[in-house]
Amino acid sequence: MHPLLARQLRRLLDAPAADNPPAACDQLRLFLESHQAPAHLQHLGRGLGEFLTRVEGAYTQLDRDLSLRTRSLKLSSEELLATNDALRGTLEAREAAIAQLQSLAERLRHTLPDATETQDDAADSLTGLVALISHLIERQEAHQAELRALHTDLANQKFALDQHAIVSITDLDGTITYANDRFCDIAGYRREEILGANHRLIRSNYHPPAFFADLWGTIKAGKVWRGEVKNRKKNGDDYWVSATIVPLTDANGQPSQYIALRTDITERKQAERELEQAKSLAEAASQAKSDFLANMSHEIRTPMNGIIGMTELALDTDLDPIQRDYLTTVRNSADALLVILNDILDFSKIEAGKLQIERIPFNLADTITEALKSIGARAEKKGLKLVRNLAADLPLQVEGDPGRLRQVLTNLCDNAIKFTREGAITVTAALDGREADQCRIHLTVSDTGIGIPPEKQRQVFEAFTQADASTIRKFGGTGLGLAICTRLVGLMDGRIWLDSTPGQGSSFHFTLALKVLPNAAASRDAPQGQDRGTGALPASGEEARAATGSDRQVLEPHGRGLAILLVEDHPVNQQLAIRLLQKWGHAVTLARNGQEAVDLFPTAAWDIVFMDMQMPVMGGIDATRLIRQGEPPGQHTPIIAMTANARGEDRDRCLAAGMDDHLPKPLDIRTLHRLVAHYCHPAAPPASSPAPPAGGDPIQAALAAMDPDMLLALRDVVRTQLLGDMAAAYAARGGEDWETLHRVAHNLKNTLGLLGMGDLVEIAKQIEAAPADTPTERLDGLAHSVHLIVAALHPATGATPAN
Template sequence: MHSKIQKPNWLNQYKHFIFILVLLGLIAFFFQSSRNIDIQKNERISQHINALILGNSKLTELLLKSRYQLLNNYDPINQTLIYIEFHYEQLWPIFDQLPPVHSINYNQIITEEQRLLEKKTLLLERFLSHNAVLKNSRYYAEELISQTYTHINQLQTTDNLLQIHKHLRKLEQLLISPTKIQQQTANANAVEIQRHIQALNNYPLPPLKSLEKHAQLIIDVTAEIDEQLNQVIHTGNRFGVNLRDFYSSYIAEREKSANIYSWLLMILSIILLIYAIYSFQTIRKMIFSLKNQQFALDQHAIVSITDPEGNITYVNDLFLKISGYSQQELLGQNHRLVKSDQHSRAFFANLWQTVKQGQVWHGEVKNKRKGGGYYWVNATIVPMYDATGKISQFISIRTDITGQKNLEASLKKAKIAADAASQAKSDFIATMSHEIRTPMNGIMGMTELLLDTDLSTDQREHLEAVRYSADALMTILNDILDFSKMEAGRFELQPHPFNLQQLCQGILTTLTAQAQRKGLQLTLSLDQRLNIHLIGDDARLRQILLNLLGNAVKFTEQGHCELKITLTSSTASDQTKQTMLFEVMDTGPGIQASDQQNLFTEFSQADSSSTRTHGGTGLGLAICRRLLNLMQSDVALDSESGQGSRFYFTLTLPINRESNETIDTHIKSTDNETALSRPQQILLVEDNEVNRKIAMAVLKKNGYEVQHAHNGQEALDTLKQQSFDAVLMDMQMPVMDGLEATRLWREFENRYQLTPTPIIAMTANAMLEDKQRCFEAGMNGFISKPFKADTLRKTLSETMLSNESNA
């Protein structure tokens, strides 16, 4: 029986890895996403944003100061601008690196803020340059006016001094003091300034030459400067604040998102943890269960594990116990340490081949103990695979069958003894059969011979009584021998073709006299549809029917007995066999139900007293039953006390198609005798005095010329000297028995190409194998002792006839 352990599927292995990788990836992703904004980064971003807000407000402050002449130079403004620009530069790269949050589009904000800063810078430049021009012209106008003052003071004329002063003061007011001039009033002022300048032009005041141009410049610039300042201040004045708001909402979103991922990560972790615990528990349970199994296994089985080369890596306690080795002595050793000489090399070669191919090996192995004793085990060796599909180890599980093996051995011995006993019994039966039959043959033969002579009525009467007793004794003897044979299981049916009708008529003939004497009617009814040519053991069938009908006649006092054979309808379809119902009915006393059970068991009769009345061993019905069992049938009884009896059985026999004769009521047995041309020479080989006498008498009476030999050797010598028409060979003789003689004679005949002489065996042994042996030895015929005269005659003529036709 070969079976294989399932190899591991490598794809499953990798599926596991892929799953783990995906899981790790998921964990990494969740973890990364759940990380809130870096604190350091957060601080830096906040710092920069705050710096921007601060810078922006500082810039506004400085610009206002500058506008109102409160700032001496632009250095602080420029410094502030640089400060703002620096923090702006620092911020954007960090912003760019921030992980995106889907609801906030900060690209827009960045672009917007960038644009605003550029615009603001431009407006700042514009303001500063215009402011410088304004300052420049104011300074110069102031200088000019101051120079004019100096000039007119030097002149020391009081004419128009007041006027000039007035104009100059007015100009000072209009040009120099930094008041906010509305667009509407600018033109009015311009007109007024022109007027004053015109007025002053009337006077010789050289310093005021370019005052007009500067005045115009002042007016023009002043008109625009406040608007420009406004623009600078208000452009991107929410510069840092916007960013701060944006960043706050960004952080809030990030935090929310991070929270969600954090939760997801936690859930995932919990799931993994649960899964891990569950797996762990499952594994523990499995391990526990496995340990239990292993313990159970170890209680019963002898377990060892080896590496692929057969070196022992593990043994259990039972192994140690049975092998007698200790663990240290076994581990690392090759398993052939326990090899005994019982098994051939081929045995182990086959074992290795089987398991190396990955198949399970079963077998019985004899192993050697430490110290030399032996033990038998029934072993199962299982190859185990590792994850790659290569054999990693062999596991052997064995049970100790030493006891069993011993039992087997003793059983074998017992069987041999039993067979010998059985053989002895058969031999005993055969011997006894022969020993008993031989004198019986003498009694019956002599009695027959005597009855053939002239006898007085008394003598005849007495002889017939002797014959009757001898017959009865023979019957009993046959019954006993038959029964013994059946018990020993050595009984076999000998089927051959027979005529049913003839058989039945023969039975009736046998019992007619007895029936007539008792005044009973004896009838035979055969179904018209029956085919009378059948194949079966006619002798045994005759025996059965004779027994049953004989019993019927024996036990019925009045009325009639009938043998009825009917064709049963079930075999109409099957043309090769015929099933018949046999019935033996009588009008006798019947048999009580209570007695019916025991009827067919040996040694019992319906009434023990009937033994005396009717005689018989009580084996008859038992034998009938056994015979019918052998014929796949069984006898049954239908009877009631006082109602007569009906014994019946069903028999299926093959139809003999060789002969197509149908039932014929007037059939008579024909005699196969043919007239012979000359007296036949018969050699009678018989060691027994009485039997020889009988046989010779019969033969002589029938016209044969007889010579005799006492044993096989004498027979051979005689045969070599003279030819015979037939030889009647006894089986058991001293010096040389019949078989040996026959064999040797056949050899002789072969060697010298002689015509074979028909040899007929005479034997008290009627068993099949004896017949077989006779034919094998070279015998042609067979006759059993004691034999009747006509039987002998028939057999002789048949044998010689067939021999003639064969020759």
């Protein structure tokens, strides 16, 4: 029986009922039935036992339920605690993970583009963090999309590139890791043959190792290399590519691989080679033409020289009138032919771009005046006046090309004379503008001639053109004169134009850009001073006659016979020079080349050496240098170069080698006469004195002012010193040895000071002060005066106190 029920029954019932209630219930049922108790009491008696059984069952059931529930509760509690612990652990791990997420999100915010626009505290709450991460993911996806788009772009570009270029990629050792189809196609390899192979596979061995050393040096330094490379196909054929090799760098900026982009230029190379060959051929042809022209120049001028010279000699002999007329015609024709030849050669040079414009110092007014002297004679002969009109503000000393200026002016004037029957030729020079040391000179040659119709005015500056085809027949000429002038003026940064009224005359204008130099050589300006300005040139007299070759005038023998060494290889020139010099009373010894001259020089005391430049065995430059080396100290024999190109480099080379002057070839008889006279006698007739009209007067005056005894004592040493210093000055300038030039100029200054030559001292001072800025003309001017002094001091001829 259930303990609770048993206890309850014991408390309510006495023994024996309490000890065995079912038995007691059974006894009660029997008692009630036997005593015929009322029916409901009998019913109670029957049910009481069953009731107790059910109560006990309920108790037992409740105990069981309670026990199971208690146990369930305990187990559940334990499980819940364990779960709680597990959850706490999970929570902590989750919070740590969230913290990591926050820091990750924070990092992403600052690395992803456009992500920083989110709130700074967005990640503080979990919801915010989720939102932030969602945002970041969106950004990342957008970023990915951009990257994909970029990747697509890149793929497209790569596709495009592959269509165009030969592409390969190599690692740092040159092992090929990628090759596109074009690469395989052109090289003739299958891809599997190429991949993994070294790039040397396609080397042609055409390029030297230094070529590849440069290539590798460039790309290893992270720079892009470009070049043209000859590569070799598998079948041994070569092909050319234009290659660009780009180092692809890693995150650290170090090259990690190289990509080579090439285009096939084999055809272009082939074309280039053919072009190169064609160009070589053309250049060779052009060179041959130039050589031909140069040779022709020499070859034609030399016989022309002979004709003119010999005709001159013949005209100096006794002739009957007919013979003289014939020979005069020969000589005029030869002169005209020489002019034409010079025109053609000049034009050829200009067209070949070989004509050089000099930049040397010169006296502008003097140069114009000198040019006009010879023109004046020709104008006078035709009965025309030549009017010179030089503006007062023209700069004195300028830098430019005086020879070409003279050429243009002479040409324009000759044209004016040619096309003018009567009236005057007016030459005007004006300053057209000046800025700092740059000036522009405007020269005009006006005539009163036939004029040029407007429609022809443009044509006349073109080559081989005259205003009218009939003009050539009527007036002669090559038609090249104005074309040459146009080009020369252009080369001198100027322009040329004309205005003309037919029947009244023409004016030809041209401008020149010149550099203005500070005034110098005052001693040379002085005698010219009164000559400057406006006025008619001397229209008659000796000067005019001497300046032109068209007038017959017997050249007188020089006062003193000189010992002359002529160094000349050309037979005609030899004969011409020897005849002329002998005719003028000099003793001429011939050396056929430089070596003979060097050998002959020490054998006698020479007054002048005429030195040709180009000769077999030894040229003039080398010969002069050797002669100067062999000369005893204090002795200085004048050496005159005979050169066809007395300008620029040639002259510098002559002076640097120790020559004193030059004589243009072909030989002009009067120039030769004048030059010899200069070295022969200081008191030569004025008409044949050299161009720089230094005049003897100031020198003679200075010398006269000196103490005669002192002059006598100093005479020899001064001559030696002056000549030596002058030669040294040329040498120093030629060798750009400014220190020596400075020292020599200092010596000259002292020596000239001793002689009382104030103007020349100033020139020496200028050279001493700025040796490197010394123009050749300054040295020339000084040398000219020095020679005059030396001549004046000559024991035989000079002004001595004994005189």
